[in-house]
Amino acid sequence: MTRLARANLKEAASSLLAGRQRTLLALIGIAVGVGSVVAMMSVGIIVRDESLSKFRELGTDILSVSLRYAEGAKDRSVVTTDDALGLAALPTIARAAPYVISHGQASLAGKAVLEVSVIGATAAMADLNKLKVESGRHISDLDHRRYFCVVGSEVAAVARAAGIGRIVGESVTVEGVVYTAVGVLRRTPRGMRRFDADRAVIIPISTARRVFTWPEIRDITARMSEGAHHVAAAREIGDYFRRGPDGPVVRVESAEELIERMYEQMRLFALLLGSVGSISLFVGGIGVMNVMLVSVTERRLEIGIRRALGARRADIQSQFLIESVMLSTVGGLIGIGAGVAATWGICEFTGWTFRVSTQAMGLGVGVAGAAGVLFGFSPAYQAARLDPVAALRGR
Amino acid sequence: MTGEAGAAPAMLSLVDVRKSYVTGPVAAEVLRGVRLDVHRGDLVSIMGPSGCGKSTLMNIIGLLDRPTSGSYFLNGRATGGMSDSELSGLRNVSIGFVFQSFHLLPRLTAWENVAVPLIYRSTGSAGMRRRALDMLDKLGMGDRVDHRPAELSGGQQQRVAIARALVGAPDILLADEPTGALDAETGGEIMRLLVRLNEAEGLSAIIITHDRDVARQCARHIRMVDGVLSEVARRAASAAETG
């Protein structure tokens, strides 16, 4: 087989090149088909990885609650810190960490300056967000209304680059307010959070609500009680904040829900790619079959000659099968490129982390080869069954 | 390989071979009881009017076709019951075909064309190129091994085709009007080449021809009329008998 393959390869390539337009059409079909298959599988793998990492980062039991107030909402309808902390009393909620968020310029010891998120938080924030200190301590509930802060790793790195050796105890000025640093955070992947902890300055929520222009609590991170379902929790939270027409609009997101949404998106892509892919593969396969049928017809004399020289039917059959597999494999290789590109595009669109999956590429090669065998079989069989005498006579 | 042709068992033996084609309502019988014995070292010419069945006979001898009835023994073995695959294998080792219009594969070079029969051997590809080059050299084509058929003259193409027929050391060479597509001079050269191979190396061959001069150069001269053969001349000049 390999001996035959090598001997026939050149012959096959030049014969395929001879029928350029037909070959091109077949190649495009197979390429689009294989590309879709590769993209479909890649997206599946990426979504699986993405959801696994989301679970790992935050756990399945974390909810992110956001509150939106109608313009000119009455004061009494605004949620207080204690209201938010009160969520923990709900049967489905174990712990709640309300926070307020603002943005501004931070300067450290009057030297380093950078853009940061300022987070007013309770002690629960560090726990629910899995934040860890590298030095110093977290904000505690005893820091009530005090001007203390914990800085993110990137903030610390900028400070160190500016020659500030020991950050704890240093003063940090944000938008004209001076805080004393009590801790430095470790690097933290962003995950589902609304802010980048590495570029954050965390202060007590009580302080933040005095300092910020917009002190309303709009965000709460909550952990569900064991065994609670995110849908039930969302319903309870909605009920808890229901305060008449001026009350906040409540939205609850969970890792589970995000992942569910991601899978839903993936299923949509899979459906699209699956249908485009199978249609293209079929069209490409028919193209391959057509190319091969023409090739067999054009090369009847060659077949007759080879038979006269001692080629068995099986030899002729494998010669033409090799040719069709070659054709579809070339299409498949192009398709792998297209599939990787499509996957990249989908990741750009959805914000998923792009990566190249060798499994998907392997599947692409396999699908292409299989299409070559499947659609090349009938022409190859016809070639093998030709009567050598008739073939030699050119009939 | 001594003594008279009749004494040793024939290498190739056709007994009452008939072939008919069913076209339309009646079956036309093209071969009507052909008898033929060919011995190792025989150089046989067959002449006959166009359409009398010479090529049909050649295809049967070459195992490309099967007779409608009758028997064909090659090296003492009956070929009648053999499978297509067995026939292909036997064709590969025992038969060397030379065609009127050369039938080289246009996309392959001369040496690659010559090597094609070796591809279909189960003995592996070792020395395939070497053997092809040696054979081309022997037939005076050593300086054209990398040429494609289109870059060769008719006579040169036929030499390559003969090299291809002989590269596998077949028992018999079957040439169906090998000079038919060549001018008289080139045809004469090809014929002399075959005669020389017969005389010098004991090559066995059956040559179909329309050319009386070609036929005269062969030790055995057979006429085909109405689907049967009749031997018109037999000289004791074949390699087996002179050697």
Ligand SMILES: Nc1ncnc2c1ncn2[C@@H]1O[C@H](COP(=O)(O)OP(=O)(O)O)[C@@H](O)[C@H]1O
């Ligand atoms: N496949 C076939 N079907 C029907 N008739 C055929 C077939 N092959 C050959 N013949 C007929 O058999 C006769 C002998 O053909 P052929 O052997 O080619 O003659 P030659 O080679 O002597 O010119 C012709 O009349 C031809 O038409």
Ligand SMILES: [Mg+2]
């Ligand atoms: Mg003929």
